[in-house]
Amino acid sequence: MTVRAPYRSLRGISAVAALLAIGAAGCSDVSDAVDSAKDGAKKVARQRSVYSLDIGDCYNPTGKAEGTAYTVEIVPCDEAHKGQVVGEFSIDKDKAYPGDAGVSEIADTRCPVEAQKYAPDTWALPKGAALFYYTPTKESWATGDRAVSCAYTAEKGTFSSSLEAGKPLKPEQITYLKGANAVYEALWANQSEKDAVEDDLAGYKAQAKAVGAALDAHVKGLDGIKGTEVGKLRSTLTKAAGNWKKAADAADADAFYLAYDPAFTDIDPNKSVAARKELGLATTVPAEEAEVWAG
Secondary structure, rough: OHHHHHHHHHHHHHHHHHHHHHHHOOOHHHHHHHEEEEEHHHHHHHHOEEEOOOOOEEEEEOOOOOOOOOEEEEEEEOEEEEEEEEEEEOOOOOOOOHHHHHHHHHHHHHHHHHHHOOOOOOHHHHOOOOEEEEOHHHHHOHHHHHHOEEEEEOOOOOEOOOOOOOOOOOHHHHHHHHHHHHHHHHHOOOOOOOOOHHOHHHHHHHHHHHHHHHHHHHHHHHHOOOOOOHHHHHHHHHHHHHHHHHHOOOOOOOHHHHHHHHHHHOOOHHHHHHOOOOOOOOOOOHHHHHHHHOO
16 A cells, blocks of 8 residues: 555656646647646556455556566456456465465466356357466555455456356256366376476376366266267267376376377367367367467
8 A cells, every 4th residue: 555655646746737737728728738647547547456356356557567566547348458367365374475486386376266256168268368466565464465456467468357257058068178277287287397207107107196186077077977078079088088097197208198199199188179069169179279289
């Protein structure tokens, strides 16, 4: 609040100065000055502390997209905006400050999960939507701040509507998305830092075990969903789950590769397009995912 107050006051002074100056101006200049003052007053009124962001808020940053921030401009979601808050959570209040890297690691893990609660179908997100977050600083932590706000931000341009689904999802859609999201979360959240399996066989096997377990749960969820294409996808993913389990049990790197290649191929997002269409979900594979499997 102490940072926000002078900012608001300065904006207020600018608006007043503009209004006082219009007396000596022509009609066109008067109109322009009034419009400018109105725009300035509106922007001031929309300022909100980053500590009071709510899920669903659409906003424009008042400073740089990255770095320390104190305020944002809250706007209606049908107006052009740079970001939208799609999740929030609190870090354990009894922990000591985990450091900037530690806080980022927590947000990297939790924000995708929280964001998917708000916008479960990540394929339906606008092109260029990237997940960012507002986290406590060392200074705000000392005052009791533990809140993390997760937000999708437009990497280029702006959003023109809310990212929340326009209509409630059906039970079978929710079941599918929950299972599919868990599979890819297991894949990327457990990715080894080593490029070669030979350098971290245990790490790659742990990833394979996690993906296999997520696939088992996904296939079980699909068992209760009717549809020809869903049935075909279930068969493909059942085979994939078996290969991921083989990779998880591999005795050496060669055995891992033999199981991993078909396992990875069978979770190619392109193979789920027909089932998604049958379920009434988005069918355009996100560019970053398409690139991974195209390589």
